Structures are given as C-alpha cells and as structure tokens.
Amino acid sequence: MSSDVPDPTDVQARAVENVRIEDEMEQSYIDYAMSVIAGRALPRVEDGLKPVHRRILYAMHEMGVSSGSSHRKSSSIVGETMGDYHPHGDSAIYDTLVRMAQDFSMRYPLVDGQGNFGSMDGDPAAAQRYTEARMSSISEELLSDIDKDTVDFSANYDDRLQEPDVLPAAFPNLLVNGSSGIAVGMSTNIPPHNLGEVIDATIELIDDPDATVEDLMDHVKGPDFPTGANIVGRDAIYSAYKTGRGRIRVRAEFEVEEWKSGRERIVVTELPFQANKARLVERIAEDVNEGEIEGISDLRDESDRDGVRIVIELKRGANTEVVKNRLLENHLERTFGVINLALVDGQPRVLSLKETLEEYVAHRREVVRRRSEYDLEEAEDRAHILEGRLTAVENADDVVELIRNSETRSDAKENLQDAYDFSQDQADHIVRMQLGSLTSMETTEIEEEYEEVQAEIERLNAILESEEELLSVIKDELRGIKEEYGDERRTSIIEDQGTVTHEDLIPEEEVFVVMTEDDYVKRMPIDQFDPQGRGGKGIIGADVKEGDRVSTVFRANTHDYLLCFTNQGKVYQLKTYEIPEMGRTARGKSAVNILDLDPGEDITAIVDTDAFGDGEFVTMATHHGYVKRTGGEEFDNIRSTGIIAADLEEGDELVDVEVTDGSQDLVIATEGGMTIRFDEDEVRAMGRNARGVNGIKLQDDDAVAGLVATDEADGQALLTVTRNGYGKRTRLSEYRTQSRYGKGLIDIKTGDRNGPVTAVKAVDDDDQLVMMSEDGQIVRTRVDEISTVGRNTMGVIVMDVEDGDAVASVDDIPAAATGDVDADADADADVPTDAEEN
Template sequence: MTSEGDEAHRSVIPVTVETEMKASYIDYAMSVIIGRAIPDVRDGLKPVHRRILYGMGEMGNTHDKPTKKSASIVGHVMGKYHPHGDSAIYDTLVKMAQPFSYRCMPVEGQGNFGSIDGDSAAAMRYTEARLTPLAEAMLEDIEKETVDFTPNFDESTKEPTVLPAKMPNLLVNGSSGIAVGMATNMPPHNLGEVCDALCAYIDDPDIPVDDLMKLLPGPDFPTGGVIMGRAGIREAYLTGRGKCVIRGVAEIEEEGRTPRIIISEIPFQVNKANLVEQIADLVRDKRIEGISDLRDESDKDGIRVVIDLKRDAMPQVVLNQIYKHTPLENTFGIINLAIVGGRPMVLSLPALLGYYLDHRIEVVRRRSEFDLRKANERVHILNGLILALSSIDDVVAAIRASPSADEARGTLISRFGLDEAQANAILQMQLRRLAALEQQKIQEERGGLQKEIARLQDILQDRTHILAEIEKEVVAIREQFADPRRTEIAAAAGEINKEDLIEDRPALVSLTATNYIKRMPLDAYRMQRRGGKGVIGMATKEDDVVTDVFVASTHDYLLCFTNLGRIYWMKVYDIPESTRTGKGKAIVNLLDLKDERVNAVIPVREFDPEHFLFFATKGGMVLKVPLNEFSRPRPSGILAIKLKEGDELVDVKVTDTVQEVLLTTLKGQSLRFAEDAVRPLHRNSQGVIGIRMREGDHLVALSLVSRDHLLTVTGRGMGKRTEFDEFRGHGRGTMGVRNIQPPYGDGVVSAKAVSDGDEIILMSASGIVMRTSVSGISIQKRGTRGVRVMKMDEGDTVVGFAVIRPEDDDI
C-alpha cells in the first residue's frame, strides 16, 4: 500500500507515443552525430580517435620510446575515457596505423595490422603501437591550458574536448562516418599543399577558391591513383559537396611475345584481393575477353597485379573494360560535413581553413597567456632570490635565529619585504646557489625570462602577431613532415588544361623602364659577330627604354620583384607573344600592382625548399630566403624583402647554399664571397651588408660564380670577360676590388657569369637588339677597360643583356 504523502508527490504526465519516440530519437541521433560519427572541424577527430591519441600521450607512448602492447593501450583508453567495448577502440587503433588508410599516420604499429587485401589485424595481445611525431604535434601544448577539459564518463578524471592540433588534420587525413540522417566523407590531402593553402588564407582571408586550388589542387590519397578531372573537386571546395573519379595506375607493356597490363596503384578504399577476384570473374563469365592469365605479384615494396593478354588482344580496349566493370575506376563522393560549435555543418574549403585557423588562434592565445603567467611567476621568485643573495649574511642569520621553518618564513616576509612564495624559494635554496657562478646564472635566467615576457606580451597585444606565430608553426610542420604528392590529377574528357596545350619552349622576355613586357621566340634573332650594329628588337615609346632581357621557358613561373620589395607571380605563357618590333603589354595589366614598378624578374620551374632566393639591393644589402617561402602566389603579391628608406631591389638569384656570389657596382668595383656567409632568413627581412661603397656609387649587378668567366658590360658598349679567380681575397661587408675601369661618364650596366659556348643578347635604350657569341669577347685582367662589344649611336646606351645557354637554343 502507498501512503497519501506518496500519492501527493506522484504526478502522471500523459505523453503520446509519437511525441516520446520523436524526442528520444532526436536525442539518440544527436548523440551519434556529436559523440560518435562526425569529426570536429577543429582537430578533425571523432571522440574515439581523440581519446586514443590523448590516452597514448598520457601513457608516455611516444615515438622516441619503445612500443607498448595494443592491449594495454586499449585497456587504458577503455577504462578511463571510452567505455564502449574493446573492439571499437582496437579497430580504430588498427586503422590509424595502416599506411593505406591514413595519408599521415598518427600511430606507428608493430606487428600485423591488416593489409590492403582486407586481412584482419592480429589480436591486440600480439601487436604493439606508439604515437608518430605528427600525432605528438596534435597533442603539443595540451598541458598549457590551451583547450577545455570535461569530466569523463564516471567523473573520475577529465578528458580534452578537442586537441590543440598543430597540424590541419581534418584536411590532411580526411574522415568518413555515417550518422543518423547524415554522413561525412572527406578525402585526405597532401600535408605540404594544405599548409601552403593555410598560409595563403592567413595572408588573405578573402582569397578565392580558384587561387587556393593553385596551392591545393585536390585530394591526395595514400594509395595514389589518378583523379580524372577537376570540376568535381572545385564544386566540393566551393559548396562542400562534390565527387571525383579515381583511377588506378595501369601500364601496358608490349616488349615480350604477348602484351600485358601492370596495375601498380589502386583507388582509395578499394580491396585489392576483391579487385583481382572481380577481374577473374569477368574473364570467367566472358564479359572481358583477351586475358590469358592473371596473378598478384604484390609484395612489401608495393602493388603489382599482372594481367597477361592474348596475342590478338587490344591492350587499351581490355584496360578500358577493366576500368568500366571493376573498382579500378571508382567514384569518391565528397561530403565535407563536420561539427562546428556543436552543430553539424557542410563546409567549403575556405570555411574549413577558417574554422581551423580560429581554433589555432585560440590555442596560441591561451598558450601565450599560460607561458606569460609562468614566466612572471618565475621572475617573481628570481627577484626574491636575487634580493636574498644581495643580503645573504642577514638572511642566513635570520633563518638561523628562527626556531622553526614557519617562523623563519615569517621573519623573511616581515623583515625583507618578501611574499610567501619568495620566502619558500629562499628556504629551499641549496647552498651551491651561493657560488658566484650560480648567482650569475640566476641573473641570466631573469634576463632571458624578461625578454620572453616582452615577446609574449607583444604576441598577445596584436592579432597579426598571433597569425605570424601560427604561420611560422605551419611552415615548420610543412618542412618537417611534408612529402611529395602521390595522387595525380589529370584532365577529364572535355576538360581543357590551358598549360597542357602550350608548348614548353624557351623564349626571350624583355621589360622596359615603364614596365612594358613582351615574350618573343628566340629564333627571331640571327647571330652576328662582335661589334655588329644589331637589329631593331622593340618599338618603344619615345620616353621609354628597355631595362631587362632574359631567357625563360613558357611553363616557368615568373617571380616579379618590384622596387618596393614586393613579389608577384605569373606564368611566362601568360605574357602575350609579340613580334620582334612589337611594343609589348603593360605589366600592370597582367599583375595587380600598386604604386610600384617591376625592376627584377626571374624564372622558376619548381619551389624547391633546398634552394634559396638571394636578394641584392642598390644600397649593397643582401638577403637569403628559402625558395619555398614564395610558393604561395597571391594576386595582390606579398612582401619579399624589407628595404631601407631610399633603397631599391637590384637583382635576385636562385642559389643552393654552396655557391659563391659576386656583387658589381656602377663604378666598376666587384666583391666575391661565399653564399653561406649570409645566413637564411624569412621573407620580409632586411638582410645584411653585402658590399660597402664609396659615395656616389651603387650596386648594379648580382652574379653567381657558376660559369667560366664574369662578363661585364658598360653603358657605352664596352665589355670584357674576366676569370673569377681574379676576385678572391675579400669577405662580405668589404669594398671588393677594381673589376673594370669605365671611361669618364660611363658606368657598368650589368655583369653576368658566362661560358665560352654561350651567346648574349644586348639591348640599348633606343630598343636596338644585338645577338653575339661570348667567345668573341676578349678575356682580360681585372682593372682594364675592355673592348667594344656593341657600337652605340650618339646618345644611346646599353641597358642590359641576356645570356643564352646552348641548352636554351638550338639555332
């Protein structure tokens, strides 16, 4: 029986079955969406992945320590963070250690972790694992209160709601999952390309998707393959949804008695054993004819499926049938669905980059606040120690006179004006700290901390400084972990790739003082002997003069440097081809120039991080920057070098750290020194002094000691070749030695490294062009006046020359 009091407190709320099922189903759906199937946009992880990585980090299971049994990892994670059964945790751990499942594996496995044929991993008691360095970067700074923590399932401890994620993991490794009423299927990408795109987004948050695709052209699957077409990728980057067709890589060999097809790469998430079985079934059912034998010769070095064909078979027809009827050609449906602020959202590429950047801004801000607080606390303690050491006799006497530690602490606080933390530090101080050297170390530690405090305060006071810190970390991640792209992107049927339609051939590019640029074929000029008059090479405006000429391939990038130290990008083929006498096109119509002019242009084919750009300015300053820091083109350009007031950029060269450079001035001074005398700096740096010059002199040329001679040409057409050995004996920052003795009123216009087999094309201010062989110009000692290289009309001057190597031209 129940009492009347129980009846009074009991109430019955009538609820229809429909309403209760709807509410319960929504709760269940959100639980699956948020807590199981969809990744967080910030770190790209689902809860089970995050708990495994955090648990392994908590166990000290890092890459520099021995692997641990998978069973112990699973037990730790299941007991503290993920009470959903060991099989779910172990299956996730196994997948994170499979090189064919993850583009950048977060876990390094030891033992049998399955295969691309669908073989299962060994039991967890037989396998071992540990974190990779890249996964440790995901956890870096988590101990510095950079992310929020929440109670675990039994509130016995806490777990992070998100990882600091120094790497943009969601784009790099992708994700897939089926929730309730929605699904995500995000492809992996190349780490280096993602970092480049992120840096470009940091520089310009409004950067268009088409510009981002120049840096991040598409997915990069761990199993390689070929993506057919870019339209689906672009649609996915714009809207968050799209699809791309992936083909395996297959080659036709016809060297033996019978042709055969060799499959070396298969599409992402395709089971190789099932693929081979499907091909065999198609042959057995006679849906594909012409195959005589099929065998899998794959090993630890890679995939190799050999398909022997009959003598009368047409290999390309057979291969097309395999593409049509098997997963060797597969469609990957892209759905960029992720959790943003507790809600599932379909995201474009700029949105994915933006949300990740917002997360890193918060992490860096919280990390800087933590470091600043700890640094201030340490400086406070050091101030107490320094105060105690300055009156050490009185401090020791006070402590010895105290009957207990508590009273000694109180005496220190009241007598010397210390607080409790400082007093405790003094009481715990070891006797060895009384040594003079130890006291100096305390002073040095305080000085270093004060500099660090100033740096951290600077970061926290300006968002641009936080962004610069993030960009520096992204570049470091790229340099440490990036690897070459594995998946090729090919044009689909009907898709026209502009670059593929343009012949890759050398061309002569010229630039005028008023920034008119044009591209001309090299065969527009016939060779002449030294001293010839040349031919008309450019019809300039009356007040315009040609200032630069050089040879480049049509597929090269042109790095265009302005007088303000900014850099702009374009392809050589983007410059309209002109006739020999054509005026060209204003470069302002090709580049988004501000109030500036282009005065240095160099061609580059690839942005190799092992190479550098070496800058030289009119005032004699030099700067060396890694080439890959300029691999992220922006329509609005970026700042390449910080110039002093009144200084200008003269020239830029591509170097490889082992070369020597030679600087030449207007009045004929030259200085040679080793490139490694200039340490690499980041772009937008000022650099160091390269050459010192007398009043009225300035730098006109930067050359690399990479050929046989230095060819120096003056404005009045005089020139000579000089052995590079003539310029030894002086280091960076000196005045160098006399190279050429130009006549009164004349001056050096340029100096370049040449060899006997080279040719040069000279241009005058009035547009006269002359092509001649280098071997016809005398080799003379330094300090001489040279010989007549080009006859000049009254009032005309040479403004520059280009060197043509034998490999540039076959005419």
C-alpha cells in the same frame, strides 16, 4: 488507514507525467540522433578526430606511449582507453587503432604499429594481444601543449577523470587525414590531402582572409590519397571545395608493356583509395570467365611489401584499348563521393575548403592565445622568484644571519618578508635555498636566467597584445610542421581525355530491332532494306522457328537506351548495341541471355529513349483498356533484374507504351477498330506500383491494340494497320477530343477481309514505315504511298501477306532519321492493284 496519511496510490499517480507518445518518440529519437552525431560518428572541424580517435591518442599520451618510447601491447592501450574514456567495447577501439596504423588507410598514420595490422587485400589485423603500438611522431603534434590549458576538458563517463573536448592540433588534421562516418540521417566522407599543400593554403588564408577557393586551390591541388592513383579531371575537385560536396573519379595507375612474342600486358601499380586488391583481382577474373571482358589470357597478383603489382596478360591480337577501357569502366576506376561534413560548435555543417581552414585557424588562434597566457603566467611566476633570489644574493650575509637567528622556519619566512618585502612564495623559496647557490657563479646564472625570462615575458605580451604577432606564431609553427613531415604528392591529377568504351567502338547507325513471341531478338542495319511501294511482299527479315512468330519490329539507334516492358508489368533497360547484330535470315538470340527475364515473362512493348527530360512521362496502355502515366524520373535507375512498371490485373498485359510531355492528347485504338481521344491531363501521374485508370470502354471481345501520343502537328495523321495487311491514314483533326473512358469513335471497318487492328501510329507525310509479318517478312515503305481518307473505311493493302501469315508489328521512321528519299524509288516494285476504298 488514518485520513491524515496520504494514500500511496495517489502519491504515485501524482508522480506520473502524462505525455503524448508521438512527442516522446520524437524527442527520444532526436536525443539519440544528436548523441550519435556529436558523440560517435562525426569529427570535429578543429582536430579532425572523432571521440574514439581522440580518446585513444589521449590515453596513449597519459600512458607515456610516445613515439620515443617502446611499443606497448595493443590490448593494454585498448584496455586503458576503454576503462578510462571510451566505454563502447574493445572491438570498436581496436578497429580504430588498427586503421590509424595502416599506411594505406591514413595519409599520415597517427599510430606506429608493430605486427600484423591488416592489408589492402582486406586481411584483418592480428588479435590485439599479438600486436604492439605507440604514437607516431606526427600524432604528438596533435597533442602538443595540451598540458598548458590550451583546450577545454570535461569529465569522463564515470566522473573519475578529465578528458579533452578537442586536441590542440598543430596541423589541420581534418583535411590532412580525412574522415568518414555514418551518423543518423547524415554521413561524412572527407578525402585525405597533402600536408604541405594544406599548410601552404592555411598560411595563404591567414595572410589574405579574402582569399577565394580558387586562390586556395593554387596550393591544394586536390585530394592526395595514401594509395596514390590518379584523380580524373579538376571540375569535380573545384565543386567539392566550393560547395563541400562532389564526386571525384579516381583511376588506378597502370601502364601497357610490350611482352614476349609481340603480345602486351597491362601492369597496375597503384589502386584507387579504399579498393580491396584481392576482391578486385577476383572480380576481374569473374568477368573474364563470364565473357564480360575478352582478350585476357592470364591474371596475376605480384604485389609485395614494396607495392602493388597486378599483371594482366593479353591474348595475341587482342584490342588493348578495348580491354583497358573495359577494365577502367568496371574495375580500375571508382568514384569518391566527397561530403565535407564536420562538427562546428557542436552542430554538423557541410563546409567548403575555405570554411574548413577558417575554422581551423580560429581554433589555433585560441590555442596559441591560451598557451601564451599560460606561459606568461609561468614566466611571471618564475621572474618573481628570481627577483627574490637576486635580492637575497645581494644581501647574502644579512639574509643568512636573519635566518640563523630565527626560532623556526615560519619565523624565518616572516622575518624575511618584514625585512625585504618578500612575498610568501619568495620567502618560501629563499628559506629552501642551499648555501651553494650564493656563489658568484650562481649569481651570474640567476641574472642571465632573469634576463631570459624577462625577454620571454615581453615576447608573450607582444603575442597577446598583437593579432599580427599571434598569427605570425601560428604560421611559423605550421612551417615547422611542413618542414618536419611534409612530403611529395602521391596522387596525380590528370585531365579527362575520355576513354574508348565498348560503346565508342560500335558505329552509331540506325537499325531495325526484331523480337519474336518466344523472345528471340536481333538487330539489323536499316540500310539493308530499301523502300518499296505500297503493297509489296517485302523480303525476309527473320527466319523464325516453327511455332514462333514475330511480335515486334522497331527502329532505333545503336547508342539508344531501350526500355523493355513485359507482360508481367516489369521494365528492363539495355543499350541497342547490346542486342546482337545478325543477318536477315538469322533467328536471333534468346532475350533471356541479354535480360534477366523471369520464367513465363515476355516482352510486349519497347520504348526507345536516351534519357527523360523534365516533365516527361511514361504512358502505358493495357489490353483491358487501362491507361497510366508515371514520371520518367522513376525509370532513370533500372536494376539488371528489372523494376515494376505497372500493377496489372490478372489476365491483363501491357500492349503499348509512349513517352509524353504532359501536354499531349492520347489516342487509344482497339482491335475492333474503335478509337478514343482525350487530354493527357485526364490521367493523373501515379507511381510505378499503380494499376492505372480506365481509358476506353471496350465492347465485348474487344481489346486495346495500340496507343498514340500526339500534339497534332501540321498535317499529322493517324495511321491504322490491320493483321491482314490493310491500312489507312486519317487526319487527327477528325478524331474529336472526348472524356476518358468513353466508347470512342469508329476508326476503321474491320472484318474477315482486313482483320483486326494490329497497330496505330501518328505519322507525317514524309515519314517511312517498316512493317513485319509474323513469319518474318519485312517491308519498308513511304507513308505518302498510303492514301489519306476519312474514318470508318476499310483501307488499302499496305503489305501483301500470304495465307496463314499476318502483320505483326509496325514502326514509324521519321524523315529526320533517314534523310530524304526519292519519291520514285523502286517505282517498278511489285504493287498489286486492288480497290482503294470500300
């Protein structure tokens, strides 16, 4: 190859651009995201339309499929739209066309459909070859004056045609019909509103640019859904209008009717927006069959073309309030999450009500200005022609003679221009005039038209020269739209009077919750167990079946949330009242009927908490000595199937759980009587899937028995209870703070007499205890019945357990939970004498 000829390989190499793959991926993703955001998923604030909606309406406009024309096959409209403007597939276009025709989806439908366009039951529309459509009259208002250079146009996808970037929009369609869509990393969900209310608010803002959201809400009461129903409360509406985001509760419209034989029935006549009626009826039926809703004898959907009618018949003697509110809780009320996100100057923005209307007014100001300029130019052109005609009429004989003596049309035009100073356009028009237009009657008509055109020019000049006049035109046109299309609200706004939930019908009281190793669980009122003196045998608290043993007893309020931790490191959540209330001698109900436990999964620890405050943690200890802290917020939303609380090593299990605030000390106690105390900060916060860190260095065959979190309040002591019913109190000040993962200090002497440690608690002098044995005996006693002694002692008998039985669980009852208890209560209780200390 000649040296003067470049090597093709070198040429190709020089054409390659080296880029970092991270930069290329980032830029490509941003380009894709912006394409979706601006080109498909989000509406423009000016006309409230996404590109596909805008293109369908413009294609129908170009096809002449107006509200006054006959219907056209939907397939024809879809084909025109896809072929000329929207190359994204016919199904996406037809689905959009269908929605614009559904009166239960659009507050003011933009398409007039003929045929099957779907239903509230979720039935799909018929195929596009069967249905027909045309523009509705109100959608024509969105395209009004589009041919008068009111908006910008851009080339379509193949540069053959021009399409509008936005429609003139004679009314604020973004608020009137709302919008919803999911883009990349963002979404919009704008509810529909009443046309008249939105127009009144727009006029208010034009008259008073300083109007606040509160002022505008004097007109816009709230969203107005096509399906009616009720919005509960006004605070959420205000929040949505003020910030652009909010959560609005929408409740079905229903009434309770007296029925035959003294029975009642609930009749639902309006459903929340976007509810699937058939699925809703099906889910109610499922809940009735599964026992989730009691008191319903029959359920029917009697809806027809005139509206919704769902009849729910109640059993004789059923509590109507309970049934009604269970239906509200699970079926007849839903939340509409408002995200008022739209494209403003090509950028997505979350807008308040005022900002939305301001952007619309700015758009209409530009539309009216450009329309006025277009009309002014047309009027001036017409006035110019009319002036020429009037001159020609005044000099009719001479003009006719001049034209007749000219050799050609071109000569005639030139002669006219020279003789009368006509422009080219005037001369062209006069040459084309018919002789009949020279009559006196025609002359009068020309003069009248000229006067009208001059008046129009003056009007248009006044609009363009005066902001006040321009805004007055906008307001007049908005009032005309309201008069033509305005209607009454469909959605009512009701105050939140509160509902009688199932929880409201449960008395709020302190109860004992008992659980066995085989996961039988029940609750019993705490007042069934009077305090006894130390060392009593107690009374029967549960009749456990053969081979089963009590594992846990604790105090809770019926309205408290319980976090149930299992041996497999998972956590479940339930309300205390969801645990069945049973008598002292009852065995309880299997927990698998309450919690969705996996096979072989047992509950080993329970935390009683309503909600976690800022900075609170769930702190866990395992049998193998691990300790772990996890932020409380990670346990706020627990699925019915549970979530992972800790990643346990094989053979380990959770033994105790405490809620801590980040500033406390942790005390870990072992079955062999050792304790270690260290600062909570020594255990860093970690995620739910972590195993944790070493908390205590265990001796051979020892295991963790319990965990205590303390801030060492005045007089607080560490209570230790062993399996054989012995216990003692020792001031927490005697347990010095050490570093995590030490051997700790001796807390209690354990041996054959008192047995291994069962539980440890941080207690105050005026607290009470509840202790339960494995065989179901339960004792409630005062803490001050137990002597305060030093470490390294055996303790005293706090519960008299029989041979073969053992203390299974201990819980602390703060004085605030029970009120003051007479110190001499049950003074004559059977308290065996024994050695106080050893």
